[in-house]
Amino acid sequence: MPVDVSAEVIANTPLSGHYNVLALAAPAIAAAAAPGQFVMVKASRGHDPLLRRPFSVFEVLRDRRGLPLGISLLNKRVGPSTSRVYSAKAGETIACLGPLGRPFTVVEPPADAWMVAGGVGLAPFAALAEALRAREVRTTLFYGARRSEELFYLDFFRNLGVALEITTEDGSAGEQGRIVRPLERRLAARDPDDEVMVYACGPEGMLAATARAARTYDRPCEVSVERIMGCGMGGCYSCVVPMRTRSGGVHHVRSCLAGPVLRGDDISWE
Amino acid sequence: MPVDVSAEVIANTPLSGHYNVLALAAPAIAAAAAPGQFVMVKASRGHDPLLRRPFSVFEVLRDRRGLPLGISLLNKRVGPSTSRVYSAKAGETIACLGPLGRPFTVVEPPADAWMVAGGVGLAPFAALAEALRAREVRTTLFYGARRSEELFYLDFFRNLGVALEITTEDGSAGEQGRIVRPLERRLAARDPDDEVMVYACGPEGMLAATARAARTYDRPCEVSVERIMGCGMGGCYSCVVPMRTRSGGVHHVRSCLAGPVLRGDDISWE
Amino acid sequence: MDFSVHIGSLTLKNPLIAASGCFGYGVEYADTIDLSTLGGVAVKGLFLSEREGHAAPRIVETPAGMLNAIGLQGIGVRRFVDEHMPELRARRATVIVNVCGTTIDEYVEVSRILSDTEGVGAIELNISCPNIKEGGIQFGCSLTGTFDVVNAVRHVTTLPLFPKLTPNVTDVASFARAAEDAGADAVSLVNTFLAMVIDVETRRPSISNVVGGLSGPAIRPIAVRMVHECRQAVKIPIIGMGGIAEARDALEFIIAGASAVQVGTANFVDPFIWAKLLDGMTDYMRRHGLSSIGDLVGTLDAAAREAGSHA
Amino acid sequence: MDFSVHIGSLTLKNPLIAASGCFGYGVEYADTIDLSTLGGVAVKGLFLSEREGHAAPRIVETPAGMLNAIGLQGIGVRRFVDEHMPELRARRATVIVNVCGTTIDEYVEVSRILSDTEGVGAIELNISCPNIKEGGIQFGCSLTGTFDVVNAVRHVTTLPLFPKLTPNVTDVASFARAAEDAGADAVSLVNTFLAMVIDVETRRPSISNVVGGLSGPAIRPIAVRMVHECRQAVKIPIIGMGGIAEARDALEFIIAGASAVQVGTANFVDPFIWAKLLDGMTDYMRRHGLSSIGDLVGTLDAAAREAGSHA
Numbered sequence A, B: 001m002p003v004d005v006s007a008e009v010i011a012n013t014p015l016s017g018h019y020n021v022l023a024l025a026a027p028a029i030a031a032a033a034a035p036g037q038f039v040m041v042k043a044s045r046g047h048d049p050l051l052r053r054p055f056s057v058f059e060v061l062r063d064r065r066g067l068p069l070g071i072s073l074l075n076k077r078v079g080p081s082t083s084r085v086y087s088a089k090a091g092e093t094i095a096c097l098g099p100l101g102r103p104f105t106v107v108e109p110p111a112d113a114w115m116v117a118g119g120v121g122l123a124p125f126a127a128l129a130e131a132l133r134a135r136e137v138r139t140t141l142f143y144g145a146r147r148s149e150e151l152f153y154l155d156f157f158r159n160l161g162v163a164l165e166i167t168t169e170d171g172s173a174g175e176q177g178r179i180v181r182p183l184e185r186r187l188a189a190r191d192p193d194d195e196v197m198v199y200a201c202g203p204e205g206m207l208a209a210t211a212r213a214a215r216t217y218d219r220p221c222e223v224s225v226e227r228i229m230g231c232g233m234g235g236c237y238s239c240v241v242p243m244r245t246r247s248g249g250v251h252h253v254r255s256c257l258a259g260p261v262l263r264g265d266d267i268s269w270e
Numbered sequence C, D: 001m002d003f004s005v006h007i008g009s010l011t012l013k014n015p016l017i018a019a020s021g022c023f024g025y026g027v028e029y030a031d032t033i034d035l036s037t038l039g040g041v042a043v044k045g046l047f048l049s050e051r052e053g054h055a056a057p058r059i060v061e062t063p064a065g066m067l068n069a070i071g072l073q074g075i076g077v078r079r080f081v082d083e084h085m086p087e088l089r090a091r092r093a094t095v096i097v098n099v100c101g102t103t104i105d106e107y108v109e110v111s112r113i114l115s116d117t118e119g120v121g122a123i124e125l126n127i128s129c130p131n132i133k134e135g136g137i138q139f140g141c142s143l144t145g146t147f148d149v150v151n152a153v154r155h156v157t158t159l160p161l162f163p164k165l166t167p168n169v170t171d172v173a174s175f176a177r178a179a180e181d182a183g184a185d186a187v188s189l190v191n192t193f194l195a196m197v198i199d200v201e202t203r204r205p206s207i208s209n210v211v212g213g214l215s216g217p218a219i220r221p222i223a224v225r226m227v228h229e230c231r232q233a234v235k236i237p238i239i240g241m242g243g244i245a246e247a248r249d250a251l252e253f254i255i256a257g258a259s260a261v262q263v264g265t266a267n268f269v270d271p272f273i274w275a276k277l278l279d280g281m282t283d284y285m286r287r288h289g290l291s292s293i294g295d296l297v298g299t300l301d302a303a304a305r306e307a308g309s310h311a
């Protein structure tokens, strides 16, 4: 039962020339959101841009008494709508529909949680990390970015007690290369009898590689996919992901309803 | 030779729930603008609304040394673009093309100037009054509005030494009724040998009545017409006004080029 | 305020129908809004069997519009009847089923199954989908094709029958006439406009199917013109659509001649649009002293304002 | 960077042409921009004699577009030749004259006059204006009408001849073929889409002519599709237009198959658009390692991405 709120911008914190965190007053969404869920945001008046855009719920914001007060979005500027989210000003209102979609499965100890994030794919992991750490799950964030300036919120995760594995493409922080490399090393090294749950969000290639690695080492893996979404509500069938069928064919499921979180194994990766 | 400037909003001063004055940094336009000219403003990013909107140059803003620094617009909120102009925030930029169109003829003493404004039709008269008073022309503003709260800038005109005749439709300030009534009385009372130039801007009916009155008393009259304008540059032929031809027919002229200031007598009023 | 609309034996509570393909099977929205408050729910186009549709990407946004080529992914009419009709009935939705086919026989067979199903309110015959190679638009772009498929379905069902017309023709009114002649109870128009977006960086089409159908506010002025033309050509009711996003847009179609309207793309932007549209229409009717929406249908005063024209 | 375009005997400096009816007679812009930097200037449609056009209101804005029914107000071809050609020549504009007529004889006569005029670069034959009752679109909506008028004009002029096609037809490619068969050097497309906006408060059409032509970004995806279709149907060059407002839009038309493009409505929004478009195209060509714009024409890779499709 999603709600549509005309959410006031509480604060807009730029993180870099392309990334920002937008805090929105939306108590009803904040109260209902589970880690991995998303909202559909209309960042413009008028009909151009026309459609809403999907954003993961980044943080659930709470007042001093701990009551949900709003959500924040981790935004990367790539086109017209994300540019508007980037330059939104406090006091403006932005239509925000949610929470939507199937969230992550939050494991319990003794399972360990390994979150794999590429770039803005970090977005769902702040909320997931909080939920995991609240259950005292040992949690690691594998976080890959292009360069050190595009690594955000590291202290936030550290303060939660989340272990960090960092890679950057240019080697300016952590290990140089893609984040799947340390993930594979750690998977290979880990005792098969320990429970480990892998979560991933980021570019399609990274998701596929993560799902493949998890499968190789027989670990459960949930990935949050990004498809172009017309409605976010199951109405338009635009957001489909091809899933393996038992007969060896593929079946298109709507990632806004069956996902965005899907089992990595079930997806028919190209 | 109009220029297109990405004009920064210097200040936005609300006058009422529907009217505001928007000050824009646009030195090149300010330096070139003559009273009665207009600018074409694009108040939105994206293609909806698509077209620019015409606005009279209200004031020419100057710095302490008297150098032109920008212009202001007197805006009345009636639709999507004027709503955006109403809620524009300082620091934003707004594309502003101008100055455009044929200005008022600024008379010299001993002629008197009578400016007739209806509602937002006040817009071109701040600049015209300044030009007239700089030449020490005795100037009267006939200013009609719906109610007293919609009478603006009275002190501005008083400080320039402009005499005021006020009417409101509800009688809450000045005489009750339409502004053409006191105009007609004054026209009737005035010695035919005194030179008087009539200028008018406002709703179509008011313009027609003013032109008719001026004609009756054989006074020259310039009116600033408002037509829906696609381009403001003579490109689209959308802004036409039917003018009387010598043969008794009508001929459509583009009010963005031949106007917006036209001789009241030449127009073929419906 | 009387908002009811009568089309053949069907009564709609109000003129607002969720457009086919833009509202899933209706059940997706059942927990978000009260389906019984809508005039009707036109469910996603159904063939006899399941279809997987086209590969992603299936949509791309355009100025004030969107292009789609879903490829009519669907569960087939039998699964629809079994899996979703019970819930739609329980929610008291007025169900209009959008019927697809690759042959006349398939249209007939799907329609026959629906005629035997309790709770189906009407059949909307989709002869205008621009996104599939076989069937559909090949009927919709030929006058005899239109007549034949409508006529064939007419013989197997007494359900109200609304052929849905394509706008991709020179003279849409002649297609409305063909549909009327073949026994249609109403015509729905418009389906989407065949269109294309290219990703200039890759020089490939932006959606997998190369071409797709344009919908949304961008097309509204063309759709309104077509409703106006059809209003003058046929006597049966018209169900108008294309870019409706506000109450004034719905009213515009009604004034142009539509008895009811559908809303597609705008529902993506705002799933709570229905109450807003009805509120806006109520306010309009009050201001204009109207008590029945039927009194507004086709009230356009189209006398060209030639007064000042001297061409 | 080679931006030149060759169409028949005409060479354009670059592919950017000001669209007819959206740039006056060119002279209106001569003090604002340097006309010689444009690929071409298509001047407002001209009949043999003067016309006053329709009464105001003549335009109304629509979502990402505008509707117009100017009614081809104009000064007639003779006054154009006398009053404006000298200035256009002095400004070194490449002049394309948009020719209108109510009869074939009138098209022929106007074209003959232009053929005798020094400095006219090409004739664009307007057989697609949706806004006047007689002439124009009645030829553009009939294949034989299209053939006949192009053929007749072809016999009286050696100037490059571009019939301008209407998008208001089922199969625009067949009209391109008819034009090619009749001897056209290129085809221009699209003209505007017949459309309508109603003022719901007054229940009257928003423009005096009731219907008008829709232009602007809203129509771009349909226009691109039509250019793509025509590119596969004819060998002669295509001059593409409809909603171009950015460099990527111009490139999209070129990739779809247009050798040159026209910009209409967007010039209203930004009269300085020309340099911006050329800059953006230059940047694109640099990034893509292209040295000649001609190498980009029709390079769409339209192999449907069926990989994941299982319809």
Ligand SMILES: Cc1cc2nc3c(=O)[nH]c(=O)nc-3n(C[C@H](O)[C@H](O)[C@H](O)COP(=O)(O)OP(=O)(O)OC[C@H]3O[C@@H](n4cnc5c(N)ncnc54)[C@H](O)[C@@H]3O)c2cc1C
Residues within 6 Å of the ligand: A038, A049, A053, A054, A055, A056, A057, A073, A074, A075, A076, A077, A078, A079, A080, A081, A082, A083, A120, A123, A124, A225, A226, A227, A228, A229, A260, C061
């Ligand atoms: C479930 C989900 C959660 C997301 N969460 C976030 C988030 O937390 N922060 C964030 O910055 N971004 C997120 N995205 C991606 C974000 O939705 C797109 O970047 C955005 O839609 C681009 O819009 P635009 O108007 O700025 O650019 P556009 O011009 O619309 O698109 C720019 C590019 O992004 C692609 N794109 C467009 N829409 C989508 C889409 N819905 N999903 C993926 N790619 C798209 C386009 O194909 C194009 O290549 C998420 C996407 C999904 C599906």
Ligand SMILES: Cc1cc2nc3c(=O)[nH]c(=O)nc-3n(C[C@H](O)[C@H](O)[C@H](O)COP(=O)(O)OP(=O)(O)OC[C@H]3O[C@@H](n4cnc5c(N)ncnc54)[C@H](O)[C@@H]3O)c2cc1C
Residues within 6 Å of the ligand: B038, B049, B053, B054, B055, B056, B057, B073, B074, B075, B076, B077, B078, B079, B080, B081, B082, B083, B120, B123, B124, B225, B226, B227, B228, B229, B260, D061
């Ligand atoms: C030369 C000129 C100078 C003007 N100066 C001012 C000014 O200084 N301050 C000011 O507030 N307004 C001025 N206007 C009017 C202003 O341009 C319109 O109010 C504005 O275009 C409305 O735009 P919108 O998007 O807000 O509403 P829209 O929805 O576009 O229009 C709302 C209503 O205004 C009418 N309208 C639309 N465009 C115009 C237009 N160009 N001219 C007249 N009516 C129009 C419409 O028909 C409609 O009834 C001027 C108009 C002209 C022609």
Ligand SMILES: Cc1cc2nc3c(=O)[nH]c(=O)nc-3n(C[C@H](O)[C@H](O)[C@H](O)COP(=O)(O)O)c2cc1C
Residues within 6 Å of the ligand: A236, C019, C020, C021, C022, C044, C045, C068, C070, C072, C098, C126, C129, C164, C190, C191, C192, C214, C215, C216, C217, C219, C241, C242, C243, C244, C262, C263, C264, C265, C266
């Ligand atoms: C994603 C999408 C899917 C559609 N699927 C169908 C369909 O299955 N059957 C059909 O008749 N029309 C379909 N349509 C067309 C719509 O029902 C409607 O005719 C069109 O979108 C115009 O209305 P709108 O502008 O309000 O969206 C679809 C449209 C969209 C955008």
Ligand SMILES: Cc1cc2nc3c(=O)[nH]c(=O)nc-3n(C[C@H](O)[C@H](O)[C@H](O)COP(=O)(O)O)c2cc1C
Residues within 6 Å of the ligand: B236, B237, D019, D020, D021, D022, D044, D045, D068, D070, D072, D098, D126, D129, D164, D190, D191, D192, D214, D215, D216, D217, D219, D241, D242, D243, D244, D262, D263, D264, D265, D266
């Ligand atoms: C106000 C206006 C007037 C037009 N007049 C003409 C004309 O005289 N002759 C013609 O062939 N096309 C005319 N057109 C059509 C344009 O040349 C062009 O084909 C169409 O607007 C699509 O391009 P655009 O979307 O870039 O405007 C006119 C268009 C507009 C908006």
Ligand code: FES
Residues within 6 Å of the ligand: A228, A229, A230, A231, A232, A233, A234, A235, A236, A237, A238, A239, A240, A254, A255, A256, A257
């Ligand atoms: S986004 Fe519309 S069905 Fe998933």
Ligand code: FES
Residues within 6 Å of the ligand: B228, B229, B230, B231, B232, B233, B234, B235, B236, B237, B238, B239, B240, B254, B255, B256, B257
């Ligand atoms: S506004 Fe375009 S010609 Fe006057």
